[in-house]
Structures are given as structure tokens and as C-alpha cells.
Amino acid sequence: MSLEQYAQLSNYAIAAGTVVVALAFLAHLAEWGFALRSEPAKELVAADGSVPVEGATTGSAGVVDDEDPDRSTVFSSVGVSVAWLATLVLLVGVVTRGLAAQRVPWGNMYEFACTGTLIALAVYLVLVRVWDIEWLGVVVTGFSLVLLGIGFSVYVPAGPLVPALHSYWLVIHVAAVMTAGALFLLSAGASALYLVVDRAERRGTVGKVLGRLPTSANMDRLAFRLVAVGFPLWTFGALIAGPIWAYYAWARFWGWDPKEVWALITWIAYAVYLHARVTAGWKGRRAAVIGLIGFATFLFSFYGVNLIFGGSMHTYAK
């Protein structure tokens, strides 16, 4: 195939992948919708949040219509399967993009969006097998759609890299930082749902929908584990590989460029999060809020800096 054909194929695959991600998102929405429809079971939940004996046998499924034995669960696994498909299609898109440009496919904002989405979905699908986190599907697919949307808004045709990006540190730095970002995304999803479920648990209003989710304590632990993996990766990607690359490209390791400042701010935010988790009185809700702030600063260092601060040296990666 010629480079143009690869580029064409990549564009088709990314577009198709976006549609499939949207389908996965819809499946997850349906999962929640069906959970909501069988909501009447809510009355069975006592005020203290405990479930009466008859409903308890099937765990979260509770009492359901006989004719559709938990459609919600069905849609959940449909969502995961479709997400697999979306990931494969996006993988084709990203790989052909790389072939078309004859380099790693993460050299500009459009490519960051595509590869970033791919990594986020892949990390999610791997972790689904380890930690049963299907319930994060709606967050991951929804966010992937947003990311791809941003990507299309800054589309550029496939082409070679500007000289400053010619470095294997680009490969290492960006790959590490994007994987860390995917973990931060999943953690933020868990933290956000934690806040919702924690509130419901304390008010005793855990209904059919929230009942499908793990307990708040489980989500809290998951959010922590994801940051525990993501933070060292971020440290390596943003604070070791990044400065080394900056040294070769710009003759200095650290120059207080807006992108560097925000990478540091993200790092501090997650360091605060880890501390908050081990400090009595900061556990739980406050830690979750800090985790969400951390993710916001991550998004900002990823996109905000490029879009807002024209003066950053990193803006050639538009």
C-alpha cells in the first residue's frame, strides 16, 4: 500500500472506531437505563441500606422481572464486547497512521487524541479482567468520545515530524505519560462514582442503580490502586524522560515552560492524593476530591496548555 492509502485507511478506521465507541457508550447507557427501569425494587431496600433476605440471594440483581432476567447485566457485557471491537478498529487506525507518517503515531494533538483513546480503552479492557470494573465502562467510553471529538477538531493529515520531535525519547516520554493518563482517567471515574455512592450509602438511598456498583470502600481502594500504578509512571514519563528529551532538544532539562509547570502541578496533586490516603481525616471523600482535582490538572497539562498558552515551546505539537 502507498502512504496515501495508509493515511486513507487510517482516517476510515478512526472514524469507524469512533462510531463503535459511541455504540459501546450507548450499550453502557442502556445498562444504567435498564437498571433504572427495574427501580421499583428500591422499596425493598431498608432505610439502613441493607437488602431484605429474598433479594439478597442474587446480590445486586435483587428482584427483577421474570421476562428479562437482568437486561442491565446483558448490556454491560455487550458494552465491554463492543469496546473490544472499538479498540481493535482504533488500533488499526493508529497503526496505519503510523505507517502513513512513517513514525510513531503520536506527534501532534490529533494523534495524541487517537492514541490516547486507544491506550485508555486498552488499559480499561485489561483491568476489567483483573478487577471487575465493567461499571467504569460508561465513564471510559464517554470520555473516549469526548477525546476523539477534540481530536477531530484539531485534525491534521499524516506527515513527518518537525525536527524537535525526532527522538526516541518522544516514544518513551509520550507512551509513559499517556498510559499514566489512562490510569488517572479510570481512577477519576472511580473517585467520582465513589462520591456518589458514598453519599447514597450514608443517606441510605442506595437504590437499584447504585446497587449495581461495588461498595464505596471498594471504589475508593480501586481509585487508590490506579493512582499507585499511574503515579510512578507519571513521575518517570513527565519528570525523568521529559526533561532528558528537553535537554537534547532545547539544551536544558527544565525551563519552567507552561507545559512543564503543569506536569509538575499534576504530579504534586497526585502526591497530595497519596498522602491524603494515608492521613487520618483526609481519607475517603477528601481524598476522592483531590483525585478529581489531580485529573483536572492532568487534562489541563495535556490539552489546556496547548490550546490556551500560545507561548509554550510545546505548541508545535498542536
Added chain:
Amino acid sequence: MSRKEKREKTSAELAPALGARETLRWTWRQLTSMRTALFLLMLLAITAVPGSIVPQRGVDARRVETYLLDHPDLGPWLDRLGFFSVYTSPWFSAVYLLLMISLVGCIIPRCLVYARALKARPPRAPRNFSRLPASAVFEVDAEPEAVLEAGRKALGRSRTDVDTDLLEVRSEKGYLRELGNLIFHVSIVVVLVSVAIGALYSYRGAAVVVQGDSFANTLTQYDEFSSGALFDTDKLPYFSLDLKKMQAQFLETGAQRGSPKLFRATVDYQTSQDGASKPYRIEVNHPLIVDGTGVFLVGQGYAPVLKVTDAQGKVVFDDAVPFLPSDPSYTSSGVLKVPDAQPDQLGFQGFFLPTALVQGDKVPSTSIFPAAQFPLLGLFAYRGDLGLDEGIPQSVYVLDKKNLKQFTKNGKALRISLQPGQRAKLPDGSTIEFRDLLLFARFQVADTPLVKVPLVGTSLGVLGLLLSLFIQPRRTWIRARREGSRTVVEVAALDRAPRDDLPDDLDHLVERIRHQLGEPKETT
């Protein structure tokens, strides 16, 4: 930890009036508490934000000047508050220093505690196992001593004591967690300190070198130079280089037409006065490193070769003049000073366009492509006193027009447009000729000693961090007592950081003990 903190606080509150020493101690304890560290960390992040919004002197001084011009009201206030050099401002430094003190005050006692913990033996078993997060009881035939021995083996690599008087096994594991945590925190201090010391001994400078010219590492050859407070500028390491060839290639076609493709400076360099010269290709991301000093290619541009003949017919200038690019299409501006011209000194100021777009009779003013496809030089000419004799150092890129008079034509400023090979005559009889077009390279020369220390420090810090996040400290006890012909075995475990796999792990331990004793699997 939390309980202890609480107790300390109440006693502090109860104290009627604190003496000077107590106040000091109280302040120290507050400063080194984890909550203060958290607060200072957050404060550091927040105080770092303005530096990413407002331009910074240390990063781009020219943008600071523009900002001051654009914001005449707000600008001076921001300047007074240090917003244009946030990362060296007193308030940022204060937060940074307090955090350092807090960190050190936090690390030292913890190191001492850790040293003691390393020597300590695992603690005695609590009386009541059922109160611990996980415990189990089972019976076997073997004698208690055999059970304890089996237990010791089953516990594997934990630090384990067998007490044959009390008939109990005490074990503890996960010491590396705290070690990792200490390494991580110490490495933060090491990084911050080594960066500060490295900055004191560092230097960096920038120089423009035109194709065919050479550069030697001495102060006078730099356009810009700055060094740390403790760097001795007489001790610049010797090296020199000849710029043999400069290449700048751009994409000619496609959607990204005009984007840079390749920048390469081919040089011959020498590391001693009489040494042999060696060739090297300096590219972006591929610096020349001599004796710790890096020579980086950070920019390039065009240098028209201009020849000026004064009114008396004498050649008073014949050299390349670098024009500094100001946009991605290399619309460049520059200045030519000719102090030797007679009777008046001459000055020229103008722009260079590598690919000028000519539309009708309008004078082109911007370049549409970075490569030299249709080069055009546009100049205004002046005569008078260039102000070079006043002893005040002047930038070669700025023309001081105080004592200069502009040449005019028909009452309007005289405008000279030249393409390579062309020549123009000025009203006073002097001529200027655009002889040739060369490229220049802009090199950044920099040495930051100790750079390896922060890098190694951060890497060790990451390893420490992994230990502190993933090692799980756990205490386990096994107790055995004889009841009739059977031995009752009690097992219990306690995690320092609670985990949910504790009960499973305990079941496995019980299984391993039974296996050691040759007992069948327990049926549950």
C-alpha cells in the same frame, strides 16, 4: 499515628502559657506534621500556576516587555509582586524552603525510628486472636514444637522468632516499604538540593555562526551569556568549531508544506589549540558534547552577504549579516552598521524574505515559504553617527537612530529592494550590493554540572516509591497448645495497611502448615 497526634494536640491546648522553648517545639512539630506538608505541597502547586499564565523573564524576556506594554495598569503591579519571575520570587521560595524544612524534619526522625525497627524483633502475640482482622484455629496430631517449626517454615522469608517457652511464633515482614518511603522522600531533597547547587556552577550562552565562520568558546564570542554565581568565566573549557555547512530543509508539498524537515550543522571541532579537528553533525536532538559542555543547534536563519562601497569608492563592508527570523516562514529582520563609511557613517535596517510574495506593485513584507525560493531584501538607509564611540555596548540587531538621518526619495523614505546579485545606489553616491545568500546557525552552549544527580535521584525515588506503594507490611503469629492427644493451633495476622486479601492469605498459611505436618487438607 493519628491517635498520638491527637493526644499531643490536647496537651498543647491544655498548657496555660507556652514558654519560648515550648513554642519553638510546638512550631517545629506543626511544621513537620504531615498535614502541614500536605498544605505546603498544595500551596506550592497553586503558587506555580501564575508562572504558566504570565510570561516569565527567565523563559522569554521579550514577551515580558510586550506584556508590560499591553497592560500598562496591571503590568507594573505584577512586576512589583514578582509575577514575571515567579520561580525565583520570595513567596515561591518561601513555600519551597518551608516544604524542604518540613520534609527534612519529617525524614530524620523517621530514619531513626526505622533504624531501631530494623534491629527490633517481631512483637509478642496479643492475648486474644479473635480481635485481630484475621484469625483461625485448627487441631493437629503433631507436638506443639513440631507445629511451631512447621509454622516457621510456612512463613517463608519473613523475619521470624520461635519462642519455645510461650510456644508461639512471631513474624513480621514488609520492612522494605518504609525503606522505600524514606528513599523516595530523601531523593526529593537530593534532587532539589543538587538542582540548586548545579545552577550555581552552570553557564549557558548563545552564539550566531554563519556558514564558513568559526566559533571559539570564549566570552567575547557570545551574543548572550549567563552563568551561576559561583562559575568562573575565565575557566570556560577550550573548544572551537568551524561551521562547514548549514542545511535547512522544509516540506515542499502536502498539507504540512513549509514545516521543517531537517536542520543540520556540519562542523569541524577542536578540543585543544593544536589538536586535530574532528567532524561532527549537530542536529536538533543531537548535540555535540565536549567536556560536559553541550553545543546545541537551537535555531537557524539567513545571512545575506552585503558589500558596501562608500561615496569615495572605498569598500567599507563586505560580510554576511544574520537576519533573525520572526515567524515560521522566516520573515526576518536585521541591521547593518557601517562605521567606516566616509564622510558619514552608514546604517541600514530592514527585513529579509526567503520567498517573497509579490502582488502587483505592493511592496512585499512577509515571506510565504521558509526556503529561499524567491529571496528579497528590503532596507531603509540612514547616515550620520551610529553612536558606537560612546563606549556603551550596543546590540548588533538594533540601530540607534538618535543621531542618524534617513535617506529619502521624493520626500518619502528611500526603500531599497534587492535580490541576490543586485546592487543599489544611495543618493550620496555610496552603493550596497547583495552578493550572496548564506545560512547561519544559532548555537546554544550550556553546561550544567551535577545533571546526573537529579536524574539518578528521581530514578531512585521512583524505585523507592514503588516499594512504598506495593510492599505490604504484615505481622503474623502462631500459637500452639496441647489439649489431650491433639494440638490446638491458633493463627492470626495483622496488616499495617489494611488489605482485603488478608483472610485468603491466612487460609493459605494454615494450609501450608498442615502440609508441612503431613496433615490432610482441611475440609470446610
